[in-house]
Amino acid sequence: xxxxxxxxxxxxxxxxxxxxxxxxxxxxxxxxxxxxxxxxxxxxxxxxxxxxxxxxxxxxxxxxxxxxxxxxxxxxxxxxxxxxxxxxxxxxxxxxxxxxxxxxxxx
Amino acid sequence: xxxxxxxxxxxxxxxxxxxxxxxxxxxxxxxxxxxxxxxxxxxxxxxxxxxxxxxxxxxxxxxxxxxxxxxxxxxxxxxxxxxxxxxxxxxxxxxxxxxxxxxxxxxxxxxxxxxxxxxx
Numbered sequence: 117x118x119x120x121x122x123x124x125x126x127x128x129x130x131x132x133x134x135x136x137x138x139x140x141x142x143x144x145x146x147x148x149x150x151x152x153x154x155x156x157x158x159x160x161x162x163x164x165x166x167x168x169x170x171x172x173x174x175x176x177x178x179x180x181x182x183x184x185x186x187x188x189x190x191x192x193x194x195x196x197x198x199x200x201x202x203x204x205x206x207x208x209x210x211x212x213x214x215x216x217x218x219x220x221x222x223x
Numbered sequence: 224x225x226x227x228x229x230x231x232x233x234x235x236x237x238x239x240x241x242x243x244x245x246x247x248x249x250x251x252x253x254x255x256x257x258x259x260x261x262x263x264x265x266x267x268x269x270x271x272x273x274x275x276x277x278x279x280x281x282x283x284x285x286x287x288x289x290x291x292x293x294x295x296x297x298x299x300x301x302x303x304x305x306x307x308x309x310x311x312x313x314x315x316x317x318x319x320x321x322x323x324x325x326x327x328x329x330x331x332x333x334x335x336x337x338x339x340x341x342x343x
Contacts, residue, residue, distance in 0.1 A: 150329040152268075159318055159333035160260075160268065165326050172331075203268055207328035211284045212258075214268040 118142050118206050122215035128223040131194050137218045139187040139204035147183045148208035154217075155200045163189070163202075194220075225249035225332065227319050232337030239309050239341070245302040245319030245334055253277075253297040256322035258330065259304045261315035261339075271317070272304060273328060287313075309341045 119142040129135045139149070147167040152160035162171040164180035167187055177192045191198055199222050204215040231243040243259070258273040272283040272293035281293050292305040302319050316338050320330035 148326070148329075150326075152330075154268075159336055160330070161333075162323070162329070162331045165323055165329040165331070205268070205270075205329070207326060210282055212270040212273070212328045214270065217267045 117211055118145060118209055118213050120204055120206055120213050120215035122202075122204060122218045124218060125216070126219045126221060128221050129194055130223045131196060133194055133223075135191045135194055135198075135220055137189040137202055137220070139182075139189070139215050141185045141187075141206055144184045145206040145208035148206060149182070149187050150205050150207065151180055151187075151189045152203045152205065153198075153200050154203065160203065191220075196222075227321065227332060227334035229317065229319050229334035229337040232317065232339045234340045234342065235309055236343050237310060237341055240305070240307045241309065241339060243304040243306065243317055243319075243337055243339075247300040247302065250321075252295075252300040255324065256327035257293075257295060257302045258320050258322060258328065259293060259302075260318045260320050260330065260333075261313075262318070262336075263312075263315040266315075269315075270328070273322070274302070275327075306339070309339075311341050313339060314341050315339060 121140045123138045149167045150165045151163040154160045168180045228246045259271040274293045290308045294303045316336040318336045319334040321332040323329045323331040
């Protein structure tokens with residue numbers, strides 16, 4: 117099973133600043149990685165697939181990058197609605213595993 | 224409207240059974256792979272089971288293999304998860320999720336979730 121490790125577990129950032137979230141795979145997943153955003157009481161929302169392809173309706177301040185084992189989600193200028201939990205997930209190999217999440221909170 | 228509506232959750236004793244349903248509308252259900260993903264209270268996401276467009280291929284996590292069965296009825300636009308021999312650690316919100324075309328296990332549409340509580 118591929119283990120996905122996200123860091124940091126919690127990230128405190130001020131509105132308007134940049135946030136950088138990391139996701140590492142225990143073995144290569146090529147570019148078969150997605151990022152989700154989840155707010156309390158809501159279902160996850162797809163942000164990126166294929167590591168860097170933005171999903172429909174996702175603002176340009178969000179960007180995804182990486183391949184192999186190292187991936188990054190960057191939010192260039194944080195808005196109030198961006199404070200949430202973020203998860204990465206690999207879909208290269210069964211079972212399709214998620215990272216443990218990063219909580220992005222207001223500083 | 225494009226949507227997934229999960230239902231069927233509830234309180235069940237250990238060893239009991241439950242069947243979850245996911246009603247689909249607004250898109251061609253038979254063209255998409257589907258999955259169930261769960262989230263224990265206050266915890267992260269865990270992929271549970273997936274099924275191909277025709278239903279001919281199914282996949283499950285080891286944690287539920289032999290106990291949970293995923294199926295679909297393309298004529299009724301419904302996805303199911305039959306859960307047997309439930310355990311306390313199966314307690315979670317269960318989401319049905321649509322696979323992105325060309326990336327079957329990347330999920331671009333989610334249900335609202337249905338809560339399963341396993342307790343005596």
